[in-house]
Amino acid sequence: MGRPVLHIGNRQLSSWSMRPWLALRKAGLAFDEHMIPLDRPDSRAALEAASPGGTVPVLESGGVAIWDSLAICEWAAEHNPALWPSDPGVRGQARSVTAAMHSGFSALRNACPMDLCRPPAPIALDDAVRNDVAAIQAMWTAVKCGDGPFLFGQWSIADAFYTPVAARFHHFAIELDAASQAYCDTLLADEDYRDWFDAAQREDLLPPGHSHA
């Protein structure tokens, strides 16, 4: 059986792709990567060909396709359970905050799309976005625990889901409380994230006319 293949979108833009890529890296699982550039005339056909859901990320392994970021992270955790906290209660909390990101915070996501090449600069934030930013910080404060700088001490899938959030906060110069800023700094200094970020700077995939949001 060949190595799993993770199909991803542009590193610069695809926050959903970053999450399982980080999880596979942290799990120490060998995988090949295939990029489907987004926002191009041929992107839709390439996405439909690779992914039953028509989206990236999608993981092909053992003859099946898994096409959702959280599902791929769970697949990685089945191979390496250390991707979730070992304590069942803490693990439940980690899954809760992960699910909150997977299904929520749409005001922040819409107003501040991830763009790793955007020079950091603030924009006017409406109340809905401010509420999301406040809710995320309150949630982090409520759950932060363990020995180590990540949300649950050691790196977990929850951190994979909040690394793109930290990138949005950074690139839109959103002010945070001190503990939240320290957590974001940890995520953005992580060596696997730096590999992703550096590769994003070398990409030249955007269609003509794209402007940094």
Ligand SMILES: N[C@@H](CCC(=O)N[C@@H](CS)C(=O)NCC(=O)O)C(=O)O
């Ligand atoms: N819920 C999905 C969302 C995936 C998603 O929306 N991916 C975007 C790229 S970041 C996509 O493929 N969009 C299709 C398009 O741009 O046409 C997941 O968690 O994987």
